Amino acid sequence: MRIVVGLFAALVMNTAFAAPTAKTTDTAKMNKFINNLMSKMTLEEKAGQLTQYSADMSKTGNTVRENYREDIIAGRVGSLLNAFTPKFTRELQQVAVEKTRLKIPLLFGYDVIHGHRTIFPIPLGEAASWDMKRIEDAAAVAAKEASADGIHWTFAPMVDISRDPRWGRIMEGAGEDVWLGSKIAAARVRGFQGDKPGATDRVLACVKHFAVYGAPVAGRDYNPVDMSDRELWESYLPVYKAAIDAGAATAMTSFNDINGVPATANDWLLNDVLRKQWKFKGFVVTDYTAIYELIPHGVAKDLKDAALQSFRAGSEMDMMSGAYPKYLPQLVKEGKISKAQLDTSVRRVLEAKYKLGLFDDPYRFSDEKRAEKAMLTPENRAVARDVARRSLVLLKNDNGALPLKREGTIAVIGPMADNQRDLIGAWSAAGSAMDEWKKAITVIDGLKQVGGSKVKVLHAKGSEFFYDEAMLKVQNEHGANLTKDKRSREEMINEAVRTAKKADVVVMAIGESHGLSGEAASRTSIRVPEPQQELLKAVRATGKPVITLIFSGRPLALEAEAAQSDAMLAVWFPGTESGNAIADVLFGDHSPSGKLPVTFPRNEGQIPIYYSHKNTGRPYDGKDKYRSQYLDVANTPLYAFGHGLSYGKFDYSDLKLSSAKIKPTQKLKVSVTITNNGEHDGEETAQLYVRDMVASVTRPVKQLRGFQKVFLKKGESKQVTFEVALEDLKFYDKNMKWVAEPGDFKVFVGTSSDNVKEAGFTLL
Ligand code: BGC
Numbered sequence: 106m107r108i109v110v111g112l113f114a115a116l117v118m119n120t121a122f123a124a125p126t127a128k129t130t131d132t133a134k135m136n137k138f139i140n141n142l143m144s145k146m147t148l149e150e151k152a153g154q155l156t157q158y159s160a161d162m163s164k165t166g167n168t169v170r171e172n173y174r175e176d177i178i179a180g181r182v183g184s185l186l187n188a189f190t191p192k193f194t195r196e197l198q199q200v201a202v203e204k205t206r207l208k209i210p211l212l213f214g215y216d217v218i219h220g221h222r223t224i225f226p227i228p229l230g231e232a233a234s235w236d237m238k239r240i241e242d243a244a245a246v247a248a249k250e251a252s253a254d255g256i257h258w259t260f261a262p263m264v265d266i267s268r269d270p271r272w273g274r275i276m277e278g279a280g281e282d283v284w285l286g287s288k289i290a291a292a293r294v295r296g297f298q299g300d301k302p303g304a305t306d307r308v309l310a311c312v313k314h315f316a317v318y319g320a321p322v323a324g325r326d327y328n329p330v331d332m333s334d335r336e337l338w339e340s341y342l343p344v345y346k347a348a349i350d351a352g353a354a355t356a357m358t359s360f361n362d363i364n365g366v367p368a369t370a371n372d373w374l375l376n377d378v379l380r381k382q383w384k385f386k387g388f389v390v391t392d393y394t395a396i397y398e399l400i401p402h403g404v405a406k407d408l409k410d411a412a413l414q415s416f417r418a419g420s421e422m423d424m425m426s427g428a429y430p431k432y433l434p435q436l437v438k439e440g441k442i443s444k445a446q447l448d449t450s451v452r453r454v455l456e457a458k459y460k461l462g463l464f465d466d467p468y469r470f471s472d473e474k475r476a477e478k479a480m481l482t483p484e485n486r487a488v489a490r491d492v493a494r495r496s497l498v499l500l501k502n503d504n505g506a507l508p509l510k511r512e513g514t515i516a517v518i519g520p521m522a523d524n525q526r527d528l529i530g531a532w533s534a535a536g537s538a539m540d541e542w543k544k545a546i547t548v549i550d551g552l553k554q555v556g557g558s559k560v561k562v563l564h565a566k567g568s569e570f571f572y573d574e575a576m577l578k579v580q581n582e583h584g585a586n587l588t589k590d591k592r593s594r595e596e597m598i599n600e601a602v603r604t605a606k607k608a609d610v611v612v613m614a615i616g617e618s619h620g621l622s623g624e625a626a627s628r629t630s631i632r633v634p635e636p637q638q639e640l641l642k643a644v645r646a647t648g649k650p651v652i653t654l655i656f657s658g659r660p661l662a663l664e665a666e667a668a669q670s671d672a673m674l675a676v677w678f679p680g681t682e683s684g685n686a687i688a689d690v691l692f693g694d695h696s697p698s699g700k701l702p703v704t705f706p707r708n709e710g711q712i713p714i715y716y717s718h719k720n721t722g723r724p725y726d727g728k729d730k731y732r733s734q735y736l737d738v739a740n741t742p743l744y745a746f747g748h749g750l751s752y753g754k755f756d757y758s759d760l761k762l763s764s765a766k767i768k769p770t771q772k773l774k775v776s777v778t779i780t781n782n783g784e785h786d787g788e789e790t791a792q793l794y795v796r797d798m799v800a801s802v803t804r805p806v807k808q809l810r811g812f813q814k815v816f817l818k819k820g821e822s823k824q825v826t827f828e829v830a831l832e833d834l835k836f837y838d839k840n841m842k843w844v845a846e847p848g849d850f851k852v853f854v855g856t857s858s859d860n861v862k863e864a865g866f867t868l869l
Contacts, residue, residue: 138464139455143448145207148434151451153181154209155422156430157390160188160197162538177211178204181430183454184212184390184422186260189535194255195471202467210467212458214390217259217297217308217534218277219243221250223485223681224529224536224545226496227622227658228263230677232279232702233749234495235790235812237292243492244296246485248307253479254535255471257461258309260357260390262293264344265314268713270706271324273626276658276677277532278319280702281715281746283340284809287347294351302354302460305469309457312348314359314392316374317341321361324712325627329362335802335837337363340717346383354387354457358420360395367402369395370411375419388453389421396426408432416442421450481544486682493679493686499672499697499750500663500705505784506650506671508693508752509610512559516608517549518567518601518644519615519637521656524548530678531623531658544681548614548654551684555692563608566590567601567644570618571634580620587618594636598643605647612691613641613653613670619678622658631661631709638665645669654687660705664743675701693752696787698814700749700857704742711738716746716858717805747809747857753787753817756780757855759824760862768869769831769845776826777854777862781817788816791854793827794861798849801839807858827854834868 143151158173176182177200188194194213202208219225225243226233234240244262251259266286267275279289290312299307317337321328332341349356356379359368368374369391379385396415397408405411412428413436423429436442462469499507509515521527525545529536536542546554553562569589571577580587590597605611615637621628632638633655645651653670655661656678667673674697679686689695706714721733725740734740756779763774779789793811797804810833813825829852834845847868855861 135456135459139452139459142207142209142455143451146451148437148447149430150180150207151447152429152433154183154451154454155433156182156427157184157186157214157422157424158182159425160185160193162187162189162193174200176430177201180205180207180209182211183209184214186214186424188213189215189251189254189256191253191255191471191473191476195468198467198471209455210458210463212258212454212463213256213470214258214260214311215251215256215534216261216532217247217251217256218261218263218532219530220247220489220534220536220680221254221256222480222535222539222541223250223489224533224541225489226493226679227276227530227532227677228278229276229280229658229702230496230679231492232285232289233498233675233677233699234492235285235700235702236495236814237288239492239495240289241292241296242488244293245299246488248297248299250480250485252306252308252470253472253476256308257463257470258311258355259297260311260313261297262290262310262348263313264290264348265317265319266341266344267319268715269320269324270631270659270661270703271627271629271709271712272319272321273326273622273628273658274624275319275703276530276622281704282702282717282809283343285702286344290344290348291351294348294353298352298354302457303462309354309461310348311355311357311390312345312353313357314368315345315356315379316359316368317363318359318361326625327360331364334841338837338841342378349383349385356385356387356389358389358391358395360392360398362402367395367399367404369420370399370404370414370418372418380419388450388457389419391415391420391422391424391426394425396420396423396428409436412436413441416446422454481541481681489680490682490686490689493682494689494695496677496679496699497687497690497697498675498699498701498748500675500744500748501667501670502672502750504671506652507691508785509652509691511557511692513609514561514563514607515552515556516563516565516604516611516649517552517614518565518605518611519613519640520566520568520570520618521614521616521654522548522564522566527619527656528678528683529680530619531626536681541681546682546684548612548684548687551686551688552612552691555685555688555694563604565597565601565604567597568594568636568640570637572636580618583620598640601640602643602647605644605649608649610650610652611644613644613651614656615641615653616656616661617658619658629709631659631706633661633663633666641666641669652691660703662706662708662743664707667743693785696752696785697749698751698788698790700747700790701744702746704746705744707738707743710735711742714742717808719803720806741859745857745859747792748859749790749857751787751789752783752785753781753789753819754783755787755789755817755856756782757862760854760864762852762864762866764866766867766869773829773852773866774826775829775852775854776824778822778824779815779817780822781819784819786816786818788814789856790814791825792857793829794853794858795829795833796851796853797834797836797846798851800836800846800848802836804836807853809858
């Protein structure tokens with residue numbers, strides 16, 4: 106039967122008699138090589154290829170195995186994480202290819218999340234640029250540096266959608282929106298991998314964390330995810346698929362359970378969705394010790410049981426649990442796992458190594474000469490500076506407080522003013538492991554360099570990030586090394602006030618330290634830590650104009666800070682070029698162009714708050730009591746998704762539709778005129794949203810379906826045209842079918858999700 110089906114398929118595809126293309130001969134060559142190699146492998150060696158340990162140059166969890174070198178020699182390791190530099194990777198690779206029986210090279214993986222040595226803005230910041238070209242460039246630079254440092258494979262992009270700013274890892278994704286997130290996921294995959302695996306200046310990508318790690322109950326890291334099918338399929342899963350469709354070579358399981366089944370042992374998720382429905386061809390690695398964690402999750406009785414469940418479900422490489430090398434051979438011998446399934450997974454890992462060219466030259470990526478010239482080059486730093494300035498979001502700017510003049514005295518106050526380590530944020534890879542943060546440009550240095558000789562910069566720290574002993578202890582355990590100033594809080598504030606009084610304008614550099622976001626860094630209060638709020642109040646009382654820079658890895662509740670600032674910018678953690686990028690924006694060399702990829706709430710009680718919410722049967726109307734509303738705070742966020750001001754002032758007019766009715770085969774053209782009525786040139790990101798007015802299931806009040814960047818000189822007008830296709834109107838109907846239902850729709854175009862022009866049309 107198999108032969109018949111195979112022959113039939115060959116005839117239908119008409120490839121049986123066609124001349125072999127370069128691609129088919131390449132594949133045939135690869136298959137032959139791998140078949141031959143696999144025919145020599147023992148069960149233990151096969152399990153070894155599915156095993157990954159840490160070499161401990163950086164740590165992201167507890168180390169379960171120190172003597173991994175002996176394991177390499179025994180053929181029990183296929184991959185290492187946290188090993189880099191050409192020298193170290195060469196040394197380890199040498200062990201694999203000289204001391205093991207079959208000489209299979211190791212695969213080196215590492216968390217290159219937002220830059221390798223040149224650090225870019227945290228991913229949430231990069232997402233705020235809404236600039237796919239620049240996001241791709243950033244990943245390409247990261248790949249260039251990482252690959253020159255011996256790394257083959259990055260554990261990125263992290264694409265988890267999150268609507269919960271309590272969750273510390275919201276910093277690592279692209280925000281709350283599945284449509285924007287999908288575009289960004291694809292751009293990052295392209296940047297890391299290039300067109301084809303094997304180029305020595307690229308790395309393999311790994312889409313993570315599969316799946317829905319960004320929606321833990323109560324925003325607490327590692328907590329369960331409990332979600333309806335509709336929400337899963339519509340708002341969370343498509344972003345992983347976008348990365349896979351863009352060619353991501355690997356995928357990583359998530360720590361959480363989904364409706365009761367941990368992702369790492371989730372047969373439906375890995376086998377049905379990822380493999381069968383999405384046709385994923387690469388291999389799946391677990392998250393760190395995730396196989397072992399099935400025991401505390403309470404679904405496996407011991408490590409052997411955990412290995413069995415994970416492998417059966419489709420988790421192929423064991424990161425750090427040591428379960429596969431120990432139990433897979435035995436499970437195959439006992440007939441609990443088929444040899445064929447084991448072979449399929451081993452083949453996928455060997456294919457990745459083959460495509461990287463490691464069987465031809467295992468040291469291709471470990472070239473010291475190349476590494477010497479590749480890191481932190483002026484070119485890489487220039488890209489980082491441009492991405493960083495595009496990531497800054499101008500939240501408010503009263504009475505043209507910004508841009509600053511290039512003369513007079515500026516007081517820079519706050520714990521981020523003269524700080525380097527925190528600028529690069531969490532998940533900063535070699536940026537922290539190799540102390541590259543010491544090359545980061547501080548806010549003070551940036552203002553001095555970009556401001557020029559007529560600008561005098563004064564400085565006062567004013568406050569520590571926080572004084573809470575318990576928090577300091579935890580943060581220092583995470584390597585933050587927060588030292589306390591010898592002066593009292595009062596003395597520091599007094600000094601800040603004296604400094605502010607001597608200046609024409611104050612730049613406050615406040616917010617979170619980098620360790621307040623990232624893994625295992627959830628917060629119930631999403632505020633600027635209290636001592637800095639007090640500092641801001643004291644400085645504000647001097648009556649000097651205040652420009653506030655908010656550093657954070659998440660949306661913060663900023664009502665108080667907004668009230669005490671003339672202008673305020675969300676700057677995230679902008680990376681190596683922080684100070685320069687911030688100064689470029691403050692002095693107006695770059696008009697701010699970032700837009701929020703995630704909603705900023707007024708307070709924690711509003712969480713989760715996101716723009717694409719449902720209308721309810723009792724939407725807020727401002728009059729009636731029995732409406733969906735809070736008694737003590739408005740329903741609106743402080744800053745909506747898509748918000749971000751410019752030094753230009755963009756007015757939208759003349760919204761036009763190509764037709765009031767469209768057939769399913771037609772595309773609707775939506776055009777609008779944007780005029781820059783401000784005093785400065787600037788770039789606008791015009792956004793298009795749709796709403797299905799009547800459907801078989803309730804629909805969000807708005808869904809992003811397009812955006813365009815337009816540069817407008819002062820006084821200039823341009824017409825921008827979007828297209829809305831049938832696909833943009835589809836959703837999961839009552840029967841979970843992906844359809845567009847005929848009827849009335851609204852389309853909105855504007856500068857943010859809460860500031861739009863609207864028109865209606867009908868889908869026939
Ligand atoms: C994180 C992953 C990361 C892995 C390896 C885990 O703790 O959840 O995102 O890739 O460690 O460092």
